[in-house]
Amino acid sequence: MSKKILVVDDDQNIVDYLTELFTANGFETITAKDGTQAMALAKQGKPDLITLDLEMPERWGTVFYRRLADDGELSSIPVIVISGLEHHPKDRVLQKAAAYIEKPFEPEKLMAIVNSVLQ
Numbered sequence: 001m002s003k004k005i006l007v008v009d010d011d012q013n014i015v016d017y018l019t020e021l022f023t024a025n026g027f028e029t030i031t032a033k034d035g036t037q038a039m040a041l042a043k044q045g046k047p048d049l050i051t052l053d054l055e056m057p058e059r060w061g062t063v064f065y066r067r068l069a070d071d072g073e074l075s076s077i078p079v080i081v082i083s084g085l086e087h088h089p090k091d092r093v094l095q096k097a098a099a100y101i102e103k104p105f106e107p108e109k110l111m112a113i114v115n116s117v118l119q
Helices: 011-026 035-045 059-071 091-095 108-116
Strands: 003-010 027-030 047-054 079-083 100-102
Touching: 003 011, 003 035, 011 027, 011 108, 027 035, 035 047, 035 059, 035 091, 047 059, 059 079, 100 108
Parallel strands: 003 027, 003 047, 047 079, 079 100
Antiparallel strands: none
């Protein structure tokens, strides 16, 4: 059974790219365009990993991350933050995330991180 990754990003091009990348590497993917939709899908689909953009409409990724961390059933799901925003090194989300990768990113680097986190 393949591992499931929830891709959370409001940029459809990024969502399509990540879906294709993860599928080509043997992962199942589900996608959400904002934090509200992501929370519902995380509860329903129980993904093994979440990739999260931080700047989105509806509910920013940081708010989604805090709600995820506070949910007893979902708090153990590792999160890889994929963002184009500049962040302060003491940012709480970045300190607790499994990894952080800046946009634009190299697919090989992202896949190495994904594989390491899911071992």
